[in-house]
Amino acid sequence: VKALDPRGLVITRKRKKWKFAHFDVWPNCFELNRQDPKNLKNNLSNYFEEQKLGDKPLVLELAAGSAEFSLELARRHPDKNFVAIDIKSDRLYTSAKKAQEGDIKNIVFVRMNLIELGEVFVDNSVDEIWITFPDPHPKKRSAKHRLTNKSFLRQYRNILKAKGEIKFKTDNTDLFNWSLEQFVADNWQIHELSFDLHESDLPDDYKIKTAYERKFTAKGIVTKFVAASIN
Numbered sequence: 763v764k765a766l767d768p769r770g771l772v773i774t775r776k777r778k779k780w781k782f783a784h785f786d787v788w789p790n791c792f793e794l795n796r797q798d799p800k801n802l803k804n805n806l807s808n809y810f811e812e813q814k815l816g817d818k819p820l821v822l823e824l825a826a827g828s829a830e831f832s833l834e835l836a837r838r839h840p841d842k843n844f845v846a847i848d849i850k851s852d853r854l855y856t857s858a859k860k861a862q863e864g865d866i867k868n869i870v871f872v873r874m875n876l877i878e879l880g881e882v883f884v885d886n887s888v889d890e891i892w893i894t895f896p897d898p899h900p901k902k903r904s905a906k907h908r909l910t911n912k913s914f915l916r917q918y919r920n921i922l923k924a925k926g927e928i929k930f931k932t933d934n935t936d937l938f939n940w941s942l943e944q945f946v947a948d949n950w951q952i953h954e955l956s957f958d959l960h961e962s963d964l965p966d967d968y969k970i971k972t973a974y975e976r977k978f979t980a981k982g983i984v985t986k987f988v989a990a991s992i993n
């Protein structure tokens with residue numbers, strides 16, 4: 763795909779292909795090659811070095827979708843670096859484009875499966891992890907896919923710095939309650955908790971709406987929020 767000229771794909775009118783092709787060549791977009799995870803690791807640190815943003819606090823948004831949330835955080839916090847991750851690059855495309863148009867350099871967009879997170883981010887390197895409106899996977903046998911299950915929490919624990927935090931928001935009450943149980947069972951400390959984020963006194967940044975959050979709040983479904991740390 764690297765050799766393709768994305769402009770040539772307009773003729774096919776296949777919007778996804780067009781987005782994939784752009785994603786592949788844009789300087790703020792990256793993809794995990796499972797055979798060579800180190801490559802992505804190096805590319806990310808090279809990118810931030812080149813922008814002279816080398817040693818700033820690192821914030822990840824997982825299951826970022828169209829990543830409007832972390833794009834706005836990046837705009838508000840030029841003192842931090844952001845990585846928006848999703849398995850679907852055509853979703854990330856939207857904010858990757860806006861970041862380039864707005865010259866917002868402290869955010870990159872990564873297409874990868876979150877199962878591989880530990881291959882890309884070294885232990886003790888991440889300051890904050892946002893998990894925003896992940897798929898709820900309500901069936902019991904799908905619990906292995908929930909991003910707050912025990913094995914994902916283990917990955918987050920490894921890559922987070924000692925004072926690092928997970929911030930998690932969702933519309934889904936069952937997933938939220940289940941996730942609280944996972945945090946407690948795995949000895950995470952709960953620092954902030956709200957069963958109605960937008961009516962709470964929690965910081966304004968937390969209330970930046972994701973694309974899914976906009977849809978749910980329009981239907982009157984409230985956002986549940988928790989912040990938890992290892993220590």
Ligand SMILES: C[S@@+](CC[C@H](N)C(=O)[O-])C[C@H]1O[C@@H](n2cnc3c(N)ncnc32)[C@H](O)[C@@H]1O
Pocket residue numbers: 824825826827828829847848849850853874875876877894895896897972973974975
């Ligand atoms: C319900 S959407 C939420 C998107 C966004 N956070 C929002 O609130 O608008 C969940 C996202 O998780 C992504 N996703 C699900 N499982 C994933 C995985 N294992 N690795 C990476 N992304 C994943 C999907 O592609 C989808 O974009």
